[in-house]
Amino acid sequence: MKRIGVFVCWCGTNIANTVNIEAVTEAAGKMPGVVYAGNYKYMCSEIGQSKIKSAIIREKLDRFVVASCSPRMHESTFRKTAAAAGLNPYLVEIANIREHCSWVHKNKGEATAKAIALIRAAVAKAARDKELWATQIPVEHRALVIGGGIGGIQAALDIADAGFEVDLVERTPSIGGHMAQLDKTFPTLDCSACILTPKMGEAASHPKITLYTYSEVEKVDGYVGNFEATIRKKARSVDLEKCTGCGICWEKCPSRVKSEFDEALSMRKAIYIPFPQAVPNVPVIDRASCRWFTREKCGICRKTCPAGAVNFDQEDEVLQKKYGAIVVATGFDVLDLDDFGEYSYGKHPDVLTSLEFERILNSSGPTGGRLLRPSNQSPPKNVVFIQCVGSRDKSRGKPYCSKICCMYSAKHVILFKEKYPEAQAYVFYIDIRTAGKDFEEFHRRAVEEYGALYLKGSAGKVFPDGDKLLVKGVDSLSGHALEIEADMVVLATAIKAKSDAPQLARLLGISTDTHAFFMEAHPKLRPVEAHTAGIFLAGACQGPKDIPETVSQASGAAAKAIVLLSKENLLSDPCVSEVNESLCTGCLACIKVCPYSAITEKTIEEKIHGKALQRRVAEVNVALCQGCGSCTVSCRPGAVNLKGFTNEQIMAEVDAICL
């Protein structure tokens, strides 16, 4: 007979207020196999754990159940408790009587009855727990960083500085990301390029970092410590080795296309570098707009290239490389304003998004840093900044706060007023959020030093009025309707997840939240890890962030990756599938449903009625198996079982929970 202990946690009042702890403890004591049941205020505390440990020894428990919070919270804690008391850590089961019971039910009688049922199921499962042992799996000492913005660059540098090889994959022709588009940065107003460019150069020249620009990750297989990624290096049509970046080709190129980097405010050539400080400083041919590729005419760039670097025949290159860890730093997009017609965006050239305004402010931008109205190249006198365009907007935009807009708008006000001290800035806002070091001070400067008029309320409509723009709004503090004659209107457009984030999530086997931002393993305690082991998150791909936050998360992700990469071997989760060869028929349906190619066939020999026979059976590679259990269902006789969740265990749980 098993000797099971049950430990019921009050979780202070969290459980005890809704669940009758004494009744639950008494009921648990009568369950089959239970020899001891006790309770304590905080089971996860030092004292709580030592109570468990002493009960294990005193009552000779050979396994136990903790009825407490979610196993996702403290299962690992109590497994350690078991190990410390000399029990195999897999002889522990958790009954979740907090998140799944006390917190969601109000009636104490019902919650108590349900808690007892949940414990009964956990006891039934625990009775069938077996000792499990982790196996060791080797680690590939190389990291893959996806996304070459400031987050990706920082993560790559940190990992490389720790001595590990890093491959940095960037989809566009240059690393740098959104930060490269910015003029100044808040709250210090240092020049974005001045602080970013050295980092880009450092990444490019770091002996441990390999840059794959104009490249995409197509496929990721494997598992923590042993990922295998397929990377497509798109054909640049320019030889990276030969090109000197002299620029003759793009000077001569006759095709003009809107520049993505300049937010379509300027034109670039079909052969181009996105911006002057691009890394690598090697152009690419945008084959969709190149005359050679669309009409098989031209070829000027090839003719004029002094280095002979232009190569129209270059093909995509597909690489397969192994990695121990992956950092995802794919950044963000800006919300599409199609649904916000009232602002006349797209209809009037003087209505801009903040990012477009940023480009206009930038000395290397389309206007060379001269801030003029796009419509007539005249200096603006009145500029209206509208906050929360698409942010905090459940109906048309995103319900969340984009977090950086309040600060960059203050920055925009200051930069604008620096250029035109006589002009007036108006800012329509819902709330001003300045939580951050020196943020409030920065905002106050915009108001006090630069005299920006902050108007709490919404700007309902922007429409052209002669050669001006008329902004209609409400000042909700005074209740007055406002009409402001503006020369330019700047929309603080919401940040959103990359439109293809769900596809990348699928590729990596990680999850996204409601808004397609990648989900962290725990919002507080594991903010830089994805749910899938070995994959880490940095920057705005996980949610709106400013530069310092992105950089610190990137360093955090890098630190986590370094912890992983610096191990020779990992201990694998022993909750993997196993095959009972005597039951296995060898139909191999399990192979078909395994997402990790963790099952293979093998031939065994056995004696049946004196005859030696060979037959095929399935075999599980414990290093590859991730414990999903899909194979167990595909196996009709139940020859494949998932350790920790065996058919017998789940069946016992069902029987017990239905009582």
Added chain:
Amino acid sequence: MKQLSERIKEAAFGSLSSGQVEMVIGWQKGPLWWQSFPAFITDPGETASLIWDPFSVSNLNKYLLNEVPKKKIALFLKGCDALGFNQLLRDGRVEREKVLLFGIPCDGLVDPARVEATGLSKGLLQVKKEREELVFYYKEGQRKAPARDFYYSKCLSCRYPNPVTCDEMLGEAVPCQPLERFANVSKLEAASLEERFTYWSRHFSRCIRCFACRNVCPACSCRECIFDIAEPRWLGKAKESGETLFYHITRAYHVAGRCVDCGECARICPLGIPLAELNRKFIKDINELYGEYDAGADLDKEAPLLTFKSDDPDVSA
């Protein structure tokens, strides 16, 4: 049919006497007119006892699971049997190189119950097929009737009368003119929930759990069946409606996407439970939801439950 009978004997004799195979599995005749049963012959001298008649309905290929040949085993496959053979092959239960397959085009076999229902069985000594007709032999003489009137309903809806696989075909291909096989399923689908429940409970209440439906099925080839495993015991042995339902749901579910629709389960059921309709419900749904799939015939397609598409229909909540 007589000609086919001769060719079967010749094929059996030839393959055994040449040493190509060590055993031939065919059919022999019992003392009563409707008794034709599987025969296992190792001596070439005994091959003359093999027959082919309108009652050679037994599927022979599942016997391959019990035999461990050093060389090869020869056996005869009708259209439905060939599908079953392919399913066994796909499940890794037979080795293709260990069998010699003789194909038998078959346009249908006779259901003794239909003969009995017409009263023709009284004093009946033998039934033979001559072209499209059956000849009934009695002490006093003989009578004739159109053969198709006596065929098993599963034969009337057969879509693969000619074997899709074999090493040698022993006859001319027969025309395929199947009746709609989902007629009964559709009829049931159109009935109300309670009518369906009553219908199936009535049928299932007769089940004696003899497991004949499972044992005869070419898609049920597990070394040990989930229903027989004692630890954990999924299927209890009590005569409980819940247990019986569990058995029938699980049996049909385990062959979903694998059932070759040979109809043997229903034919063999001593209590007349229309088991094939359960399998056909799955086939019909699979065809509708995931595209046409004929287990045992569509060898280039993945079994529907072992694959997916990202835009598969959702489970309606």
Added chain:
Amino acid sequence: MKKITKEKLALFWELLARRATLYLPLQEDGVVNFAPWKNGARVNLRENSLVPPKNVFFPQAETYLRFQTGAKKLQLESLEPEEEFILFGVRPCDVASFTILDKVFLEEPVDGLYAKRRRLGTLVSLGCNEPGETCFCTSFELEPAFAPGADVMVWDMGEFLLWEAQSEKGDELTAKINELLDEAAPEESASALSLRNTTAAGEAAAGCQQEWNTAGLQEVLRGKFNVELWEKLYHRCLGCGICTYLCPTCHCFDIQDFSRGLEGERFRCWDSCMFAEFTLMASGENPRPTQKERVRQRFLHKLLYFPSKYGLYACVGCGRCVRKCPVHLDITQVMEPIK
């Protein structure tokens, strides 16, 4: 001898069913089986049942114990049948099967459940008018239209049923339903006897039916444990339970527990020697490792071991296995060649 006209049958069933649970051969989806009669049920007195009536005395599954654990002491509650019943329409071959089951269950140690059901039940046998194609009860010295072991014997004479009580229980039942019975005329009573003779002769004579001479069969079988015949026969066996579950004399059972938390019940249920698990031991060892040993066991048990112990064959020639074995590996196929 009494008689009852067929028009009165519906009333008759109702009256009988009021006295006790009335099992009758009822037809459903074309299948005839014994089941408790309810108004509107379709009674079929022409065909014998598919599942033999042994399941009335020896149900396929039968709970006999309830238990409760958890408390210091195990709590047990025995269950036994309480309900009186009338089993009407049992053919003489099946009546004879009860004599065989009695040997197993009523000799020491007596099986209480079976014994109690035998006491509670009144057995009304219906003589066969016309033996079926697969009948061979005469091989075992049985009469198709007469069952000495029945409490009441009934013959179907077309317009009416003849009714004759043959035991005390039979007399009691007759008394209870006397209002519906008429006295049979002497020539009517005599017709029963002629029916007995013609059916017996008919079975022996009919073209495709067979009669096996079972005389000396035991002696012949005694040396046949290792003959090659078994090797030949067993191959085609599918290992299903049709023959055993449809056999009126097969009586093997398994004992199983069903539990729900701390409560549970123990029941016995039919088992079949055709199943591999029948002899599978906990260690994994199986003394009858292949279908060959299982097939041999079944037939030798019926025709050699049982008669050696009890002095009669464990087969009554009902022909169910002949009709329903999907591969025609029935007892007749064994008896003939083995001799």
Added chain:
Amino acid sequence: MSVNLKQGPFEPLIIAFCCNWCSYAGGDLAGTGRMTYPANVRVIRVPCSSCVSSNFILRAFQRGADGVVVAGCHPGDCHYTSGNYFARRRFLLLQRFLEFLGMEPERFQVHWISASEGNRFAAVMTETTEKIRALGPNRKLRDTR
């Protein structure tokens, strides 16, 4: 026995198999957010919806469940990349089959609930409980013992 002898108005028993990564976490989030749903729902944690065998579902019905819910990650978001795609096929066929046998299809439900959908978790459980309450007890698949 116990399940059959419950007194008072009908309270359905609902067993929910929840995948660890999405739906169970969604359940946790419902708890963290103090959303309420009926106590009739009892959750069994499994790694993935593809790990839920029809055996468990039928067993739950046999043992007295009035409704069974399987909840997994949204298609495409499976922690194990493809588990719920297989589950979707398995369960759609099973659900249609149970209906074919005369079971009320509402008794067996499949829902995709992500880790971020605590509110949805609570809503699904509340709705399911109400639906099953309206249907009344499961008598068709239940063990009568």
